[in-house]
Amino acid sequence: MAFEIAGKTYETDEEGYLANLADWNPEVADFMAKEDDCDLTENHWEVINFLREYYEEYQIAPAVRVLTKAIGKRLGKEKGNSKYLYELFPYGPAKQACKYAGLPKPTGCV
Amino acid sequence: MSDAAKKFMYVNRRAPYGTVYALEGLEVVLIGAAFDQDVCMAFIDDGVFQLKKGQDTKDSNMKNFSPTYRALGDYEVTKLYVDKESLEQRGLGEDDLMDLTYEDEDDDYNEKPSIRIVSRDELADLMEQQDVILNY
Amino acid sequence: MLHTINKSPFEKNSLDTCLRLAKPGSEILLLEDGVYAAVKGTAVEQKMVQALGDYTVYALGPDLKARGIEEDRLIDGVEVVGYDGFVDLAANSDRVQSWL
Numbered sequence: 001m002a003f004e005i006a007g008k009t010y011e012t013d014e015e016g017y018l019a020n021l022a023d024w025n026p027e028v029a030d031f032m033a034k035e036d037d038c039d040l041t042e043n044h045w046e047v048i049n050f051l052r053e054y055y056e057e058y059q060i061a062p063a064v065r066v067l068t069k070a071i072g073k074r075l076g077k078e079k080g081n082s083k084y085l086y087e088l089f090p091y092g093p094a095k096q097a098c099k100y101a102g103l104p105k106p107t108g109c110v
Numbered sequence: 111m112s113d114a115a116k117k118f119m120y121v122n123r124r125a126p127y128g129t130v131y132a133l134e135g136l137e138v139v140l141i142g143a144a145f146d147q148d149v150c151m152a153f154i155d156d157g158v159f160q161l162k163k164g165q166d167t168k169d170s171n172m173k174n175f176s177p178t179y180r181a182l183g184d185y186e187v188t189k190l191y192v193d194k195e196s197l198e199q200r201g202l203g204e205d206d207l208m209d210l211t212y213e214d215e216d217d218d219y220n221e222k223p224s225i226r227i228v229s230r231d232e233l234a235d236l237m238e239q240q241d242v243i244l245n246y
Numbered sequence: 247m248l249h250t251i252n253k254s255p256f257e258k259n260s261l262d263t264c265l266r267l268a269k270p271g272s273e274i275l276l277l278e279d280g281v282y283a284a285v286k287g288t289a290v291e292q293k294m295v296q297a298l299g300d301y302t303v304y305a306l307g308p309d310l311k312a313r314g315i316e317e318d319r320l321i322d323g324v325e326v327v328g329y330d331g332f333v334d335l336a337a338n339s340d341r342v343q344s345w346l
Contacts, residue, residue, distance in 0.1 A: 123346070237247070243341055
């Protein structure tokens with residue numbers, strides 16, 4: 001599967017995750033979010049950027065439980081809970097946010 | 111973690127990169143950690159090479175998954191037992207291993223080392239304490 | 247505790263590591279290429295004879311047969327079991343450690 005933004009083609013897997021990490025740019029996230037009828041706010045970007053940094057450091061996309069805890073530590077308790085994260089990413093914070101961040105599906109995500 | 115959590119030990123006896131065992135084993139640990147289990151890992155024989163510091167796969171076109179061991183603490187996998195004899199046979203010591211730590215929630219989030227070097231007797235005792243032992 | 251070994255002792259160190267870490271009184275079952283460790287007159291025979299002092303050692307019959315190993319070639323003390331015996335051993339152990 002694939003989609004196109006401004007003439008450039010982006011390969012994805014069958015679930016819509018970007019095939020090549022290196023292809024990612026913010027427009028990709030915006031495009032994917034639009035497909036899901038989701039407008040990315042600053043709060044979304046905080047999580048997306050956090051995930052990209054996490055991946056950079058550990059070479060994995062964190063499971064939702066791990067993400068929630070880590071977000072709480074980084075961005076404050078009021079954000080480190082599943083209610084807040086599910087409101088931002090109703091399809092599941094780890095899955096949906098990882099997708100927008102251009103990461104593979106989280107390890108430990110069943 | 112509930113008292114009913116089963117004790118799982120993942121035993122790693124293969125070097126990274128040469129075969130897919132090490133990476134697959136690590137992924138299974140991360141997936142398994144989502145469930146309510148008391149997980150530990152043992153590194154025996156060539157498995158100790160998985161924890162060698164300074165791994166760099168840039169020139170060999172493989173994914174360097176050694177940084178992922180540093181995420182184990184986030185997944186509450188905080189007990190990594192390394193067989194002392196296997197290390198010594200391979201000319202390695204504790205200083206050759208990655209500095210892996212976890213934050214102890216029960217102790218004001220102090221950082222503590224995850225790696226514990228153990229003797230053959232300690233390792234044998236640990237195995238006897240497990241409910242399930244899985245090998246990679 | 248039941249330990250199983252399915253690798254040839256001439257190719258992998260599974261047997262050595264098992265013998266180093268298994269507690270005396272444990273059961274050891276040799277299967278697949280692991281059964282080569284049960285044969286008399288090999289380079290690992292001495293090791294196996296010593297192990298028989300500490301452990302009960304079994305070898306899986308169908309795997310011996312598949313490899314053309316007759317029972318009279320086995321080290322004294324090694325017990326041959328079939329698949330049903332393997333199942334009993336596993337069922338009667340608290341845990342199983344498979345040395346791959």
